[in-house]
Structure formats: C-alpha cells, structure tokens
Amino acid sequence: xxxxxxxxxxxxxxxxxxxxxxxxxxxxxxxxxxxxxxxxxxxxxxxxxxxxxxxxxxxxxxxxxxxxxxxxxxxxxxxxxxxxxxxxxxxxxxxxxxxxxxxxxxxxxxxxxxxxxxxxxxxxxxxxxxxxxxxxxxxxxxxxxxxxxxxxxxxxxxxxxxxxxxxxxxxxxxxxxxxxxxxxxxxx
Amino acid sequence: xxxxxxxxxxxxxxxxxxxxxxxxxxxxxxxxxxxxxxxxxxxxxxxxxxxxxxxxxxxxxxxxxxxxxxxxxxxxxxxxxxxxxxxxxxxxxxxxxxxxxxxxxxxxxxxxxxxxxxxxxxxxxxxxxxxxxxxxxxxxxxxxxxxxxxxxxxxxxxxxxxxxxxxxxxxxxxxxxxxxxxxxxxxx
Numbered sequence: 211x212x213x214x215x216x217x218x219x220x221x222x223x224x225x226x227x228x229x230x231x232x233x234x235x236x237x238x239x240x241x242x243x244x245x246x247x248x249x250x251x252x253x254x255x256x257x258x259x260x261x262x263x264x265x266x267x268x269x270x271x272x273x274x275x276x277x278x279x280x281x282x283x284x285x286x287x288x289x290x291x292x293x294x295x296x297x298x299x300x301x302x303x304x305x306x307x308x309x310x311x312x313x314x315x316x317x318x319x320x321x322x323x324x325x326x327x328x329x330x331x332x333x334x335x336x337x338x339x340x341x342x343x344x345x346x347x348x349x350x351x352x353x354x355x356x357x358x359x360x361x362x363x364x365x366x367x368x369x370x371x372x373x374x375x376x377x378x379x380x381x382x383x384x385x386x387x388x389x390x391x392x393x394x395x396x397x398x
Numbered sequence: 399x400x401x402x403x404x405x406x407x408x409x410x411x412x413x414x415x416x417x418x419x420x421x422x423x424x425x426x427x428x429x430x431x432x433x434x435x436x437x438x439x440x441x442x443x444x445x446x447x448x449x450x451x452x453x454x455x456x457x458x459x460x461x462x463x464x465x466x467x468x469x470x471x472x473x474x475x476x477x478x479x480x481x482x483x484x485x486x487x488x489x490x491x492x493x494x495x496x497x498x499x500x501x502x503x504x505x506x507x508x509x510x511x512x513x514x515x516x517x518x519x520x521x522x523x524x525x526x527x528x529x530x531x532x533x534x535x536x537x538x539x540x541x542x543x544x545x546x547x548x549x550x551x552x553x554x555x556x557x558x559x560x561x562x563x564x565x566x567x568x569x570x571x572x573x574x575x576x577x578x579x580x581x582x583x584x585x586x
Contacts, residue, residue: 233564369540
C-alpha cells in the first residue's frame with residue numbers, strides 16, 4: 211500500500227474510540243468521536259493553500275485529506291469539535307517517506323510539520339516534533355473497516371503518554387457491511 | 399532482535415495497564431496488573447515438560463518464559479492472579495517464526511499452541527486460534543522500559559475486541575532508572 215492508497219482507504223465516516231494511558235499517573239482517559247475523513251486531490255485549493263503556508267511548492271504534494279471530528283472526552287464536559295487538513299509531501303528519492311503538513315491538530319494551535327513513513331507492512335508512521343514534545347503515531351488497518359492507531363508522547367525526553375485508538379467504519383459503504391457483521395457476531 | 403533477545407528484554411517486573419475496546423458495545427474496560435516475567439533456558443525442566451505436553455521433542459525449543467500476574471479488572475471485584483509458561487519452538491528453516499506453546503493463558507483453561515513471528519521491525523506477533531476465536535497480538539518496545547501490546551480478537555469471523563496494553567518496567571534494574579525519569583518529567 212502506498213500513502214495515497216492509505217488515505218483512500220481512510221476516507222469515510224468513522225467511530226473513533228481513543229484511550230490514553232497517562233504513564234506517570236497510571237490512569238487512563240477515554241474519548242469518543244465521530245470522524246469524517248475526506249480525501250483531497252493533490253491539486254485541491256486547500257492542499258495548495260497549506261503548502262504555501264509552509265513555503266512548499268504545491269506541485270510537490272502527493273495527496274491530502276480533511277479530517278473533521280465531533281466528540282467528547284471523559285474528563286471534561288465540553289464538546290470537542292474541529293477539523294484539520296493534512297498534506298503529504300514525499301521525498302524526491304523515496305515517495306514512501308516525506309513531510310506531513312498539518313493545518314491544525316487536536317493538541318496544537320499552530321501549524322506543525324511532521325514526517326510520515328509508509329512501511330512495507332502497510333502501517334503508516336507519523337512523527338511530529340513540537341517545542342517540548344515529541345510524538346510518534348502508528349496507524350494501520352486490521353481490516354478495511356477497522357483502523358487502529360497507537361501513539362506515544364515524549365515530554366522533555368521521557369515518555370508521558372501512550373494512546374490507543376480503535377476506529378470502526380460507519381455508514382453505507384459496501385465495505386461497511388463487514389463491520390456490522392463484526393458487531394453482530396460480537397454480541398451473539 | 400531475535401526472539402531470545404525479545405524474551406530477555408521482557409524479563410523483569412512490569413506494571414501492566416490494559417484497556418480493552420469492546421467494539422460492538424463501544425465500551426472500554428481497564429485492567430491493571432503487576433507482571434513478573436522470568437526467562438527460562440531452553441533446557442529448563444519446565445520447558446521440557448511443556449514440550450512433552452505438546453508431544454514436541456524438547457531439544458527443538460529455543461527459549462521459554464514464566465509469566466506471573468496479579469491484578470484487577472474494572473468490571474468485577476475479583477483479584478486476577480495466575481501464571482503461565484511460554485515456550486518457543488522455531489521453524490527449522492527460519493528461527494524468526496515458529497510455534498508458541500502456552501501452558502495456560504489469561505483467557506483459556508486448556509493448553510493452546512499458537513504461532514510467533516519476530517519481525518524485522520523488532521515487533522513480535524503472536525497468533526492464536528481457538529475453537530471459536532482467533533487472536534493476533536503485536537508486542538514491541540517503545541524503549542527498554544516501555545513495552546506495548548495491541549491485540550485484536552475475532553469471534554465467528556468478525557472483530558469483537560481490540561486491546562491495548564502499556565507496560566512500564568518496575569524495580570531496581572539499571573534500565574529502570576529511565577522510567578522514573580519519564581514519570582517525573584510527565585508530572586513536571
């Protein structure tokens with residue numbers, strides 16, 4: 211699978227269930243969210259706009275996605291909603307690795323560029339460095355309708371959080387039929 | 399890393415925090431456990447005994463481990479304690495893959511043989527087939543003192559559960575110093 215295929219398979223509506231393990235406190239926190247992922251073609255205006263923010267020639271972008279979420283966290287009462295645009299800019303010598311441009315993420319309030327690596331095992335690894343934080347996220351598909359993500363967060367050189375997200379495809383795509391089979395068999 | 403090195407790095411005392419996502423119910427369940435992993439040499443009597451139960455010549459075993467746990471689950475009040483012996487029996491043509499013999503696991507009450515595969519990315523994948531279930535678990539080290547596990551469980555052909563476990567090394571090994579650094583930095 212290449213990065214475009216990974217984005218294509220990610221497109222759609224997902225129920226996303228995230229559990230964060232706060233390592234120092236030995237506590238976990240749950241978050242649930244509906245997520246919509248739309249694939250953006252490399253020549254989409256939003257892709258070009260994000261490239262320009264990073265002073266990158268838009269013709270080097272290989273694909274993009276808009277991610278919109280609407281969810282709740284366990285430890286507060288607020289609704290968490292938002293959206294971000296992601297754009298991949300592959301390395302010239304190896305399109306399986308490159309830069310990941312991000313409009314705005316869940317945690318950050320300013321644009322942050324990370325890097326991506328599409329593995330030979332079809333897992334996508336994203337690494338983002340912030341001023342005082344470093345995060346690595348691994349995403350993969352257990353099936354076309356079950357996406358998994360594991361991330362670790364380092365602050366000041368030490369691991370502070372590990373998070374796990376299971377994402378179940380929702381809605382009426384043909385592939386989604388298999389998910390309701392899974393759900394049904396689980397309750398039988 | 400080969401399978402023996404993975405077992406060696408796993409030896410010690412760990413605080414294990416597991417969260418299971420029950421996919422059909424969109425609910426999660428936490429479990430916390432102290433785990434002790436002792437490496438057993440290939441010629442250890444317990445390794446030989448387990449091989450004999452599976453009618454495998456003990457000389458084909460490459461290594462073994464005894465895992466002892468003592469923990470609690472969120473959804474019941476009972477103490478969960480127990481122990482099991484694991485033994486790896488590599489394939490003759492490729493020692494990175496083979497059988498994983500198991501005395502008794504957390505879920506099963508009878509001996510079950512699975513398979514293991516040590517990946518080029520230093521992750522260990524374990525696959526176990528039961529009568530009506532199939533499980534795949536991936537284990538890897540984020541650092542020598544932070545072990546991670548993700549497992550998926552299929553029942554009757556559909557995914558029913560995804561679990562994530564973060565394991566922090568406890569106690570007085572030299573490597574463990576880095577863990578307390580991580581914990582300290584997280585709370586600062």
